Amino acid sequence: MKQALEGVRVLDFSQLLQGPYATQMMGDLGADVIKVERNGSGDIFRKMTFFNQWIAGDESPCFMAWNRNKRSLAINIKSEEGKKIIYKLVEEADVVVENFRPGVMARLGYGYEDLKKINPGIIYCSASGWGDDGPYLTRPGQDLLVQSVSGALMTSGKKSDGPVAIGTALCDQVNALNSVYAILAALYYREKTGKGQEIKTNLLSSAIAFQMQDYFTIQNLGRTFERPESKIGHPGNGAPFGTYQTKDGYLTIAMSPWPTLVEALGDPSLMRYNDLQVLFDERDKIHGIIEKITLTKTTDEWLEIMLGLDLWVAKVNDQKDVEKDPQVVHNQTFVDIEHPKAGKVKVTNIPFKMSETPGQIKRPSPMIGEHGAEILEEIGYDAETIDKLLSENVISIEKIK
Template sequence: MPQALEGLKVLDFTQLLQGPYATQMLGDLGADVIKIEKPGSGDIYRKLTFFNEWIGGDESLCFLPCNRNKRSLALDLKSPEAADVIQRLAREADIVVENFRPGVMDRLGYGYEALHKLNPRLIYCSATGWGPDGPYRDRPGQDLLVQGLAGVVMASGQRSHGPVAVGTALSDQLGALHIVYSVLAALYYREKTGHGQRIEVNLLQSVLAYCMQDFFTVHNGGRSFERPDSGIAHPGNGAPFGIYRTADGYLSIAMNPWPKVVEALGEPDLLRYDDQQVLFDQRDEVFHAIEAVTVTRTTAEWLDIMLALDLWVAPVNEQKDVADDPQVRHLHAFREIEHPKAGRLRVTDIPFRMSETPGDIRRPPPLIGEHSREILEECGLSPEQIDALYEKGTVTTEALTPSPSQP
């Protein structure tokens, strides 16, 4: 079947998580994503991994999840010869995404103005940590730093234990989503007008937008959020909203009519808290009263009881168990792919369905410069020109099994 973004060419100058995740999403929908990497070392994320563990010898647990459906061109952007290659690619490209610090692409000669002159239809997205200008322009921007500055960590965790960062790279992944939806909007505009444009996305505003309810309340309700000292899951909510220990694990209980919660718990004396203001003002006390009951049964037993009353509840899974959850299995949320070095890998699948143009995983994450030669051939370079670039080290290809014929 056709794919929604089939025929679009993306030049991907990104590394780490924010940019690569965004371009992977475009690739999942059919775009031809050409990942421009530094010869020898490639994307910085290739050298970082969780637990200091590697797959297939030296493949990163951090790099592999966000770089499928791409081809890699290992090209030294500082070499004089690179300019001709980038210009050839830019003339035919639809989208450029880069996440260098502000000003780097301009100094290299590949900023928006330079490439826009070559291709007025080009959509050029720059992704930064703090924005393209302002007092923090030159600071390093990273997920944890943004979570802290944006107030996210101060809204998480227990009051007595201090703020807690969200247990995933929230800022980067939200930034990636903002890249994708702004690029898709620019593509629609280009279809109507023929004009490309410049897009600037930053981690900070991506997180601030994500926290819209919280900031709206702070700025318009005149009250700041304070972390509870129990497992209440949001500083603006009262009981029972939270995570509760059971006999064999944990259970999430969301917003529910208090009398129905009391009925499920089988503790009628808890009706004394049946007032919304009391459930907020005394939420820590109520939390501990609920948990004193939930620890007496297993998570499965509570699910049977509470779901029969149509309460909003769910199990709390360890990450290693999520793939075996019946609904996760039903949705085919994970699938397996084959990587030339790392072997068989389980990855998260495309998270939505499209009836006419479904996405697909066509390529595993590439090796550094794995597709350099074929990309240069598509640019119109002759075999002799390509060989010359290899000889100078301007272009490289990582080989699984080097041979005398390998450039």
């Protein structure tokens, strides 16, 4: 079966999380993504991990998570020979993605103005932390730093907690999604008109756009969100919306008609709170009252009672239990693939179905420069020249130990 982005070639100069996630999404739908890595050492994310632990000796789960469906070319892009190779690849490329600090690519001869001379139809997407210019231009644009400036740290948890970091790379990942959104729109436009263009995304704008509803409320209603002191699930919502401890775990109750919830909880006296304003104003107190009752039964017992009354409830999973959740199993959310060094690894599947052009995981994350020789062959280099480029350290190919 065909894939939606078959025939699209992406030249990917990005590293760490944001750019690699964006290009992985294109690879998942069939684009040929050539990951241009630093000669020898590769993407610096290969040297970062969690808990100071590694897979198969020295492979990073962080790197592996965001680099499937790509081919790797490890190359010294500052060398003359390296530049010749990159320029040659640009001729056949549709999309370039990079996430260096603004200006770095241009200084190396790979800015949009340089590359569009070679290929006027190129779609060139740069991602920065803060924007392509402005007062924070030279500041580090790491995810948690951008979360901090974007206001996102004041949206979760309790008010008395102070800032609460969102435990995923929120800004990197949302900007990756926005980058793909812009790139695919540009590809569509190029099909219609033949015209390429430059796209500039940044983590800060993506992080704020992700809080669009909050900002719309704050700026147009003139009222700031104050986080609750209880486990009410959103600063703008009243009880019962939130999470509740049970006898053996946690239960989430979303928007649910109060009288029905009172019926489920079995304490008719709670009808005294049956007023939207009271449920908002006294949410912390009401949360506590509800939780005293939810503590008396297990999560499954509450699910049975409450789902039976059409209340909006769910259990709270620990991350380690998610792969066993019946719906997750049904959805085939996790699949095994083979990695040349780590053997069988489990990866998260493409999160949607396309009837005509399904996403596919065809390749694990590459070794450093693994596909260097085949990529150079494709653009006309012979075996002898490739050996020479290897021995001169213009390109490198990692050997599996």
